[in-house]
Amino acid sequence: MEVIREAAEMRRIVELARARGKTVGLVPTMGFFHRGHLELMRRAARECDEVVVTLFVNPTQFAPGEDLADYPRDFESDRSRAESAGVSYLFAPGPGEMYPEEFATTVEVEGLSSVMCGKERPGHFKGVATVVAKLFNIVPAQVAYFGQKDAQQLAIIRAMARDLDFGVEIRAVPTQREDDGLAMSSRNIYLEPDEREAATALFRSLAKARGLIESGERNASVIREAIGEVISAEPLVNLEYVSICGNIYLEPLSELSGEVLIALAAHVGKARLIDNMVFEMELEA
Ligand code: PAF
Numbered sequence: 001m002e003v004i005r006e007a008a009e010m011r012r013i014v015e016l017a018r019a020r021g022k023t024v025g026l027v028p029t030m031g032f033f034h035r036g037h038l039e040l041m042r043r044a045a046r047e048c049d050e051v052v053v054t055l056f057v058n059p060t061q062f063a064p065g066e067d068l069a070d071y072p073r074d075f076e077s078d079r080s081r082a083e084s085a086g087v088s089y090l091f092a093p094g095p096g097e098m099y100p101e102e103f104a105t106t107v108e109v110e111g112l113s114s115v116m117c118g119k120e121r122p123g124h125f126k127g128v129a130t131v132v133a134k135l136f137n138i139v140p141a142q143v144a145y146f147g148q149k150d151a152q153q154l155a156i157i158r159a160m161a162r163d164l165d166f167g168v169e170i171r172a173v174p175t176q177r178e179d180d181g182l183a184m185s186s187r188n189i190y191l192e193p194d195e196r197e198a199a200t201a202l203f204r205s206l207a208k209a210r211g212l213i214e215s216g217e218r219n220a221s222v223i224r225e226a227i228g229e230v231i232s233a234e235p236l237v238n239l240e241y242v243s244i245c246g247n248i249y250l251e252p253l254s255e256l257s258g259e260v261l262i263a264l265a266a267h268v269g270k271a272r273l274i275d276n277m278v279f280e281m282e283l284e285a
Contacts, residue, residue, distance in 0.1 A: 001083040003090045007098075007138045010091045014052065014139050022049040026141035026168070028132060031055040032072040033081045036176040036184040040145045043173055045086030052139045053082050055092040060099070060106075061127030067270075072189050091139065098134060107133045109156045109163070115250055116152050116243045117265055117274065128153055129160050136166045144168050149175040149183050151263050151276040155250055175275070177203065183275045190271040198236035199268045202275040205230035209262050213279055218256045220244040231266065240265040240272070247278050257281050 004010045014024050025048030027040045044051040055078060062068035075092070082090050106126050112118075113125035136144070144161075146154050158170050176184045181203030182196070191199055205227040212223055224242050231239045245252050247261040256279065263276035 017050050024141040025051045026139045026144040027053045028135050030057045031078050032186040033078050034184045038085045040173050041085035044145050050088040052089045053087045058131040061124050106130045109159050112156045145171050148172045187271045195269040198234040201231050201234040201237045206277045220254050238267040
């Protein structure tokens with residue numbers, strides 16, 4: 001596996017691979033790899049000839065006061081884990097390579113960016129869309145892999161790729177979970193032992209929603225209330241939102257039908273955690 005620091009060199013390598021008829025898979029990350037990241041890389045390695053993982057802690061998606069400075073980093077461990085997962089190139093640019101002084105362009109997916117996590121983190125998805133647009137240009141892959149855990153990010157990137165004709169296929173990879181259901185996240189490292197235990201309430205609340213849906217419940221208010229009950233039984237978990245919406249356009253639903261996303265965000269100690277499940281409902285005849 002080769003580590004590349006310069007955008008122009010990265011792009012040349014991918015263009016050459018494509019000219020030779022290779023399929024290139026892109027896995028954008030901010031590093032500090034856990035099983036979720038490795039699953040993205042392994043899937044890309046199974047499905048593509050060459051895999052490019054990008055590792056860049058993108059400053060523009062952190063608001064002032066968020067955890068940019070504390071965001072966990074471990075380059076040496078990331079490098080060896082990516083290599084073992086079958087990655088061909090690790091693109092790890094410095095901030096000056098991605099955002100030179102004269103940088104002045106942003107990408108914003110309107111509507112989808114201002115709901116759910118966008119309410120508490122204004123500007124976050126503009127930072128995500130801008131850096132991912134740059135990465136799609138630097139690494140002109142045929143396929144890009146993103147985790148289902150970041151469901152809103154996934155919806156926004158799909159919309160951006162479609163609207164701006166990037167010509168890259170976006171593939172979602174299922175959320176990887178700890179044995180007790182907690183969704184894997186680089187930010188889980190912030191949790192103290194009692195918070196770590198309490199944090200399972202996010203998954204437990206979604207599992208309760210799943211049980212209700214499986215037994216025929218279709219009323220979003222009933223499901224929202226059940227989720228709220230599980231979360232409020234854990235005083236260390238501070239619920240930010242529960243959204244029951246369409247999985248593509250994120251429009252709120254009162255009755256579940258079609259492809260439904262149930263997503264939530266909560267603060268647990270220093271960590272802000274998100275989780276979700278997607279349900280395929282039978283459409284009414
Ligand atoms: O999901 C992430 O790790 C980041 O938001 C991404 C897509 C790599 C953009 O910085």
